[in-house]
Structures are given as structure tokens and as C-alpha cells.
Amino acid sequence: MSQTVQLYDRLRAAILALDLAPGERLTERGLESEFEASRTPVRAALMRLDSEGLVQREGRGWIVSPIDTVEIGALAELREAVESAAIRLSVERASDADVQAIAALLDATRPARDEEQGVRAGGDFHVELSRLSGNALLADAVRNAMTRLARTRWLEVRTAEAREQAWREHREIIEAVAARDAERASALIASHIRGTNERLLAFLAAERQRLRGHGVAIVQAHTGGSQPSGRPRRMPQ
Amino acid sequence: MSQTVQLYDRLRAAILALDLAPGERLTERGLESEFEASRTPVRAALMRLDSEGLVQREGRGWIVSPIDTVEIGALAELREAVESAAIRLSVERASDADVQAIAALLDATRPARDEEQGVRAGGDFHVELSRLSGNALLADAVRNAMTRLARTRWLEVRTAEAREQAWREHREIIEAVAARDAERASALIASHIRGTNERLLAFLAAERQRLRGHGVAIVQAHTGGSQPSGRPRRMPQ
DNA sequence: CGATACAGTTTGGTATACCAGTACGGTATC
DNA sequence: GATACCGTACTGGTATACCAAACTGTATCG
Known part of the structure; x- marks a missing residue:
């Protein structure tokens, strides 16, 4: 089985098991080193998970979809x-x-x-x-x-x-x-x-x-178009 | 707007306008030269179109989804x-x-x-x-x-x-x-x-x-698991 | 003490080189 | 003439280098 599929499965499992917390920020390079794969399959997995709603884009980057x-x-x-x-x-x-x-x-x-x-x-x-x-x-x-x-x-x-x-x-x-x-x-x-x-x-x-x-953020709605005021900062974990 | 999005839009438009015929085989490198972009955004666009059902995988490669x-x-x-x-x-x-x-x-x-x-x-x-x-x-x-x-x-x-x-x-x-x-x-x-x-x-x-x-193939069902007999050949266009 | 400008660092986006597997076409053999 | 074989060329999959933009933290100035 290809590496992309395996990586997708592992990422998906980590998200569903809440090992990756809802709302958590994800970086392609962080996942690359954490899952020991290069960015290409990481990006492929993220795009697929995006289409399933398990991760989302936030600005330029990625987050685990919050519980909404x-x-x-x-x-x-x-x-x-x-x-x-x-x-x-x-x-x-x-x-x-x-x-x-x-x-x-x-x-x-x-x-x-x-x-x-x-x-x-x-x-x-x-x-x-x-x-x-x-x-x-x-x-x-x-x-x-x-x-x-x-x-x-x-x-x-x-x-x-x-x-x-x-x-x-x-x-x-x-x-x-x-x-x-x-x-x-x-x-x-x-x-x-x-x-x-x-x-x-x-x-x-x-x-x-x-x-x-336990680090699980629960929101009431998807983040709409406009960002809240102030500098958007990295989630403080 | 990023190149990936533009490429996705152009590919999508080409498929919907039947410029790319239903059932037609697509190669990443062919699209790369046809749309003057590198393989990375081409693959991103294909994956997105795949999740929308406009293209599919066929074996290792890609095809424009047949009209089914x-x-x-x-x-x-x-x-x-x-x-x-x-x-x-x-x-x-x-x-x-x-x-x-x-x-x-x-x-x-x-x-x-x-x-x-x-x-x-x-x-x-x-x-x-x-x-x-x-x-x-x-x-x-x-x-x-x-x-x-x-x-x-x-x-x-x-x-x-x-x-x-x-x-x-x-x-x-x-x-x-x-x-x-x-x-x-x-x-x-x-x-x-x-x-x-x-x-x-x-x-x-x-x-x-x-x-x-006019080159538009109409099928009765998705291609199931098994391939038809005989060597699968490149579409003769 | 506060705001702001600046520079270093990190990010995703892109281009591209390399790999292994596969299909194809030509050739030799029966 | 048909068929089995083999080398070539091409495919998607992967790794990685480079880029521009954005973020972060610090130092400077009011």
C-alpha cells in the first residue's frame, strides 16, 4: 500500500482518537517529522482530510477541525x-x-x-x-x-x-x-x-x-469570513 | 489568487465544457505542459476534482469521470x-x-x-x-x-x-x-x-x-473492481 | 512605558530531480 | 505468421530545494 494512503489513515486515526486536539494548528513540516514522511504525501493526506471535513484551512495554514x-x-x-x-x-x-x-x-x-x-x-x-x-x-x-x-x-x-x-x-x-x-x-x-x-x-x-x-475546544460556529481583530496568534496549546 | 486555485478553476471549466471528454485519460505531465504549471499544483487540482467526482483514478492514472x-x-x-x-x-x-x-x-x-x-x-x-x-x-x-x-x-x-x-x-x-x-x-x-x-x-x-x-462516452455504471479482459490500452483519441 | 520598525525565522506554494513499476513496441524465435 | 520476450519510454509516487509572504521577537525611538 502506498505511503500516502498509510499516512492518511494514521493522520485520520490520530484525529478521530483526539490525539490531535480539535482546533489544534498543524504545520506540514511538523507532520512531516512527526510521521516520518516527506511533505508531498503529507499534503496529499491533508487535502483528502480537508475534503472530509476533518481538517480545515485557517489562513494559510491548517487546523484540526474544531468540534462545532x-x-x-x-x-x-x-x-x-x-x-x-x-x-x-x-x-x-x-x-x-x-x-x-x-x-x-x-x-x-x-x-x-x-x-x-x-x-x-x-x-x-x-x-x-x-x-x-x-x-x-x-x-x-x-x-x-x-x-x-x-x-x-x-x-x-x-x-x-x-x-x-x-x-x-x-x-x-x-x-x-x-x-x-x-x-x-x-x-x-x-x-x-x-x-x-x-x-x-x-x-x-x-x-x-x-x-x-482536556484541550478540546468546542465552538458554536465555523469561523466566518472575517478574522477577529488583533493579531491572530498561534494557539497557545 | 494562488496558481493552484486558478489551475483548478481552469481544469474544472475544461471538464464541464466537455473540452476534456468524459472518460478521457489524463496524465499529470500532460496537464503540466498543457496548462503551463508544474506537477505540484496539477496534482492538487486533480485531488480536489477527484473529491468532487469530476475526475477519477483509473488504475494508477486519472480519467475524466465518464458520464454514468x-x-x-x-x-x-x-x-x-x-x-x-x-x-x-x-x-x-x-x-x-x-x-x-x-x-x-x-x-x-x-x-x-x-x-x-x-x-x-x-x-x-x-x-x-x-x-x-x-x-x-x-x-x-x-x-x-x-x-x-x-x-x-x-x-x-x-x-x-x-x-x-x-x-x-x-x-x-x-x-x-x-x-x-x-x-x-x-x-x-x-x-x-x-x-x-x-x-x-x-x-x-x-x-x-x-x-x-463526439467523443462523449456514456456508461451504465462505475467501473467496478475488476478490469475488463484484454490489455487496457491508452485511449486512441 | 508604549508603540513601532525591522530582521530573522517559519510557513505554505512551487518547481524539479529521482525512483520503481508498468505499458508499449520491436525483435527474435518457433 | 503468431507469440514470447526484452529493452525503452513513460507513469505516478516521493523527496527536496527554493521562493515569497507572514509571523515572531527584539531593539529602538518617542
Whole structure:
């Protein structure tokens, strides 16, 4: 596998694991020495991560995308639109075997031992279900949204009860699909996404102080066009 | 403006204007000499265009994304999902002034003299309307979809009657938004997108032979994992 | 004590040299 | 005449040198 791909994967993993803090400034030469690669693949990886929303440009340079409650809300609205449509198409097009495969996948991850597994299982469920729509673009949109949300979703599945609730709702959804009830499946998944988002935003608001202490900045909106007054300075870590 | 951005814009324009034929093979060094830039910005532009779906990797190299009827259908489904949701939010959130601004924009482009203006006006209408949802991700998704469709949409607005019909449907839609009738606006835009897509696919099927004569390849699906048998050869141009 | 001018350093942007892998075309052989 | 082989040329991938612009810190001046 090419070095660029490996570097992309490692950078991506570091961002999603919060090893690179949201809002942190990145320099191409810093990454070059940290990941022991030359600038060319570093830049390629950054450009790809930029297109996924995991890093952004800030002025001339790069930053790890901050955790942005406005963006999280927007992602929920996008997911509701896309996944509702996808599940309708899945009800129409998916084979029974495909649906049962997802139900089995759900049963296999029933325990959802910890946050990480909960996040992974949840993401897989939503992406795989969208794939059954037969529309690759819908599935890609869902995958992309889940990636953007990955850094915060663990907050929502920290307790065993939360993981149990998520599992139960997923179970209901796949049963509606199996029953070929498009209306119910669509309503269930929309409500599931909405509820998850509300709980997530509530957790974020509650934990904001603590997370800030761990170097995780939470902002309310994308930095707009104009810079704030005063000399823009390097983030003091 | 940086050279990379200019090169990206020029390459993008060349692809959308069909100056670079769909399916055509691109080499980094060929573009380097053709656009008088070095490989670094060429690669940056290609990577960005790749993330937009206008170019793809084929083996180790690059091709201009073929015109793919499966993708066009998928884009229509994505648009229906996203734009229906966006217009509901627009009805809820947009100010009367914002809605009137779009209505004015519609009136200003009333004649829609030629295909190009028709395509541009249509794209602007759908993107600007989505922006009123207040959700940047929904608007971005719509903009991206319109870009991907730009190479074929002119087929659908070639006649004055078609442009007139599009204008009329747009007018109906914005009036439903102005009347704050979310249900009607959503239904109208879904039906508009679906109808446009059906006419477009019909035109593509009818014109397939002629377009092929002009070097425009139309495929039925993305090239899957396996290559076709036989030595893959350079396109004979 | 404060602001400001200046110079050194660091940044991303660009050009380019080099590498390894692959496709292509010609040739020799059967 | 067809086919297998091999050398050449070209491809994208990588490393790196150089550039101009911007940032940082210091020294100077009011």
C-alpha cells in the first residue's frame, strides 16, 4: 500500500482518537517529522482530510477541525434527510437476505461493551443500512457524516443504558425494514437520529468545561469570513 | 489568487465544457505542459476534482469521470432527499426578504436565452433555495450534485419550451415557499427533480449514439473492481 | 512605558530531480 | 505468421530545494 494512503489513515486515526486536539494548528513540516514522511504525501493526506471535513484551512495554514455544535446540528439534519430517503429505498430494493445480514450484525454486537465499540457498531449499522438502498451516493453521504461525528458520538454512548437504548432502536428499525414498512422505518430512523442528536448536544453542553480542560475546544460556529481583530496568534496549546 | 486555485478553476471549466471528454485519460505531465504549471499544483487540482467526482483514478492514472447514467439516477435520488428536506427548513426559517430575493433572481433570468444560461440559472435557483435552509451542509450537497450534473443538464434545457417549463416549475416552487406551505413546496420540488431526471435520462438514451460520435462516452455504471479482459490500452483519441 | 520598525525565522506554494513499476513496441524465435 | 520476450519510454509516487509572504521577537525611538 502506498505511503500516502498509510499516512492518511494514521493522520485520520490520530484525529478521530483526539490525539490531535480539535482546533489544534498543524504545520506540514511538523507532520512531516512527526510521521516520518516527506511533505508531498503529507499534503496529499491533508487535502483528502480537508475534503472530509476533518481538517480545515485557517489562513494559510491548517487546523484540526474544531468540534462545532452548529455543524453537529447540520449533520443531524443532513442525516435525517439522507437516511430517511435511503431507508425507503432499502425497504423497496433490499433482499431479505441483506436485511437479515444487518440484523445478524446487530445481534453480534449486542453487548456493545464499551464506548468505542458502541460508536463503531452504530456507524456500521447506519452505513450498511444505507448501502441497501443501492445508491452509493446516499451511502457515501452517511459514511461521511458518521466520520465527522465520530469524535463526539462516544459521548452519547458512554453509559451501558445509552448503548442498550441505541441497540433497541436499531433493532426496531431493522424490523420495520424486514416488515417492508417504509413509512414506519423512515419515521423510526428520523426520530432515532433526532433523539441521538439532542442527547449528544446536551452532553456537549454539559461537558464543555471539562472537555476544554482536556484541550478540546468546542465552538458554536465555523469561523466566518472575517478574522477577529488583533493579531491572530498561534494557539497557545 | 494562488496558481493552484486558478489551475483548478481552469481544469474544472475544461471538464464541464466537455473540452476534456468524459472518460478521457489524463496524465499529470500532460496537464503540466498543457496548462503551463508544474506537477505540484496539477496534482492538487486533480485531488480536489477527484473529491468532487469530476475526475477519477483509473488504475494508477486519472480519467475524466465518464458520464454514468447510474450516477445520474443516484444524484437525482440524493437531490430529492436533500432538497426536499432543505426546502422544508427554508419554509420554516427563511425571511420573506430572502425568499423574495430568489423570486427576483428567477424573474431576472426569465428569458433563459440559451442552454448555458438555463443550466446556470437552474443550478443557482436550487443552490440558493437550499441555502435558505440555514444548513450549509445541505446547500453544499446540492451544489456538489449540480456540479456533477452540469455536463449533461444542458441536454434537458435545449429547447425554449423546456426552459420555459423549468422556469414555470421553479416559479411554482418559490411561490409555495413564500406561502409557507412546506408540504406543497416539498412535493413540488421532489416532483420537479424527478421529472427533470426522467427527461434527462431519456435524452441521454436517445442521443447516446450522436454523443459517442463526439467523443462523449456514456456508461451504465462505475467501473467496478475488476478490469475488463484484454490489455487496457491508452485511449486512441 | 508604549508603540513601532525591522530582521530573522517559519510557513505554505512551487518547481524539479529521482525512483520503481508498468505499458508499449520491436525483435527474435518457433 | 503468431507469440514470447526484452529493452525503452513513460507513469505516478516521493523527496527536496527554493521562493515569497507572514509571523515572531527584539531593539529602538518617542
